[in-house]
Amino acid sequence: MLYVTLQNSAIVQVLLQLTHLTKPEDKAIEADYSCESSALVYNFLHDFFINNDGLSKLVCWQTFKFSQIEGLVNGVPSLHVACKFTTNLLNQPSLQKQLFSVCLLSHLAVQYPIQQTLAACNEMLAWAQTGQCSIVWTVLSLESFIRIAKAFPP
Numbered sequence: 001m002l003y004v005t006l007q008n009s010a011i012v013q014v015l016l017q018l019t020h021l022t023k024p025e026d027k028a029i030e031a032d033y034s035c036e037s038s039a040l041v042y043n044f045l046h047d048f049f050i051n052n053d054g055l056s057k058l059v060c061w062q063t064f065k066f067s068q069i070e071g072l073v074n075g076v077p078s079l080h081v082a083c084k085f086t087t088n089l090l091n092q093p094s095l096q097k098q099l100f101s102v103c104l105l106s107h108l109a110v111q112y113p114i115q116q117t118l119a120a121c122n123e124m125l126a127w128a129q130t131g132q133c134s135i136v137w138t139v140l141s142l143e144s145f146i147r148i149a150k151a152f153p154p
Helices: 002-018 028-050 055-062 067-075 077-084 086-090 095-111 115-129 135-140 142-151
Strands: none
Touching: 002 028, 002 055, 002 086, 002 115, 028 055, 028 067, 028 077, 028 142, 055 077, 055 086, 055 095, 077 086, 077 115, 086 095, 086 115, 095 115, 095 135, 095 142, 135 142
C-alpha cells in the first residue's frame, strides 16, 4: 500500500511539472495550450486526491514549486482539505517547508475564506507569535500575510 501511495505521489509531482511546461513557438497557442493542459491536469488531480485518501497531504509534505501553489489551489477544489494539516509543516525544521506552509495556507484563505481556513490561519499566527519563527521566515512570509489579511479583513 505504501509503495502505491509513493507511486501516486510521484505521478502527482510529474503532473505538476507538466503544468509549467510550455511550447515556445507561438505565444497565443502557448497560452491556450498551457491553460488547457493545466485544466486537464487539475481536473485529474482533483479526482485523484478524492479517490486516494491522504495523497494530498503527502504531496504537500513533499512540497512543490511555490509558483505552482496558486494554480493548484484554484484548479483543484479537493485541495481545500490542506488547511487541516498545513500548520503541521510549521513544526518542521526546514525553512522551505515552513514558508511553503504559510504560502499554501494564504492561497487557501483567498480561495476558501471559511471558518476552517480562518482557524488554521489563527493557529499559524499564534505559532509565529511564540517566537518559534526566525526573522527570515517573517520577512519571507510577508506576502502571504498580506493575502491572509485580504481574505479575512478585520
